[in-house]
Amino acid sequence: MADGQSRPDAAQASPSSPARVEGTPARVETSPPRVQGPRDRLARAALDAALRVEGVAGLAPTPGLSSLGPLFAGVDVVAQGRDRYDLTLHLAAHLVPLLPLADAVREAVATASRRDGLAGELGRVDVRFEAVEAQR
Amino acid sequence: MAESTATTPQTTGQSNSPARRTGGEGSPSLQSEKGLTSIADAVVSKVAGIAAREVAGVHALGGGVGRALGAMTQRVGIGGDSGVSVEVGERETAVDLVVVVEYGESIPRVAEGIRDNVTRRIEGITGLDVTEVNIAVNDLWFPGDDAQDDDESQSRVA
Numbered sequence: 001m002a003d004g005q006s007r008p009d010a011a012q013a014s015p016s017s018p019a020r021v022e023g024t025p026a027r028v029e030t031s032p033p034r035v036q037g038p039r040d041r042l043a044r045a046a047l048d049a050a051l052r053v054e055g056v057a058g059l060a061p062t063p064g065l066s067s068l069g070p071l072f073a074g075v076d077v078v079a080q081g082r083d084r085y086d087l088t089l090h091l092a093a094h095l096v097p098l099l100p101l102a103d104a105v106r107e108a109v110a111t112a113s114r115r116d117g118l119a120g121e122l123g124r125v126d127v128r129f130e131a132v133e134a135q136r
Numbered sequence: 137m138a139e140s141t142a143t144t145p146q147t148t149g150q151s152n153s154p155a156r157r158t159g160g161e162g163s164p165s166l167q168s169e170k171g172l173t174s175i176a177d178a179v180v181s182k183v184a185g186i187a188a189r190e191v192a193g194v195h196a197l198g199g200g201v202g203r204a205l206g207a208m209t210q211r212v213g214i215g216g217d218s219g220v221s222v223e224v225g226e227r228e229t230a231v232d233l234v235v236v237v238e239y240g241e242s243i244p245r246v247a248e249g250i251r252d253n254v255t256r257r258i259e260g261i262t263g264l265d266v267t268e269v270n271i272a273v274n275d276l277w278f279p280g281d282d283a284q285d286d287d288e289s290q291s292r293v294a
Contacts, residue, residue: 095183099166099263102173110170125171132179132261134186 038121039085042113043072046087046125049112055101060092060130086123092131102127166227166263175262177224184231184269185217187257191249193241195277198234219274228265229258236275247271 050056059074076088087109093101106125113122166173188194198219219234231254237246255266 093179095186095261097261097263098175098179099173102171103168106170126174127171128174128176129179130176132182 038083038118039077039079040072041116042085042087042118042121043075043077045112045116045118046089046109047072047075049108050089050091050105053101053104053108055094055096056105057092057094057131057133060090080123083121084123085121086126088126088128090128090130092133093129095132095134098129102129175224175264177222180222180224180229180231180258180262180264181217181220183258183261184222184233184254185220187254188220188233188235188250191246191253193238193246194235194250195238196236198236199274224264228267229262230268230270231258231266232270232272234272234274236277237273239276239278243273247273 047059051058061073074090076090078086078088080086089105089109091105105127109125110119110122113119166175185197188197196219197217221232223230233250233254235246235250237243250271251269254269258264258266
């Protein structure tokens, strides 16, 4: 996909750096970026939920792997058809047992998707721990 | 002192290169119906490095060049753990360590301590089965070594 325009969700996902059109005045964004498609909303909800889980130190984006651009670095979203999406979260964690942490992340993502009315869109949630950090 | 001493690997697996096999009964499942959990090599490597350093008698990890290079690459954020290499399978992992032991310590005892602690930490944190921990003692550290190095470097500068 050479241009970003054939993927509407991706275009909407990067409102913080909108394409400038000749002759239009620059405007100042005063509201948070809007994300509208189910794919974007799911990715955003999953990231927010994952980062709130105790034991998660942050995102560990793998360059070139994110399918949604810089706004969603750290999550890959793969459409599985019928408006269902599989997620892969790339995380850094503290030095805690990682398998229970992955389950907690999945649970948090499922809860967030239900809260946002996206339960039907949520498919598998894969969790990849890319790094660990010692707590200070 | 560049020669290294490799201690006898303690394996819980049965093949000659257990890390290099997959499977294993009784290990926590990384795959569930809700999704897959995967763990990068860097995670296992870091846990192994921290666990090895926790053992009394371990002065440092890595050889002289490796330690210098590791310190430099870690400073710029591209380095892994010097003296630690791991192989991670779907459920199992194997660890190779290069360590510097403090002079006066029993190398077999220190090696055993490293093996136990590394195994316990990795299995506890990652859920992977540790099939082998190979330890190469690369050097001995004497209490005055660091000061001597400093003196030598100062005299060279002057």
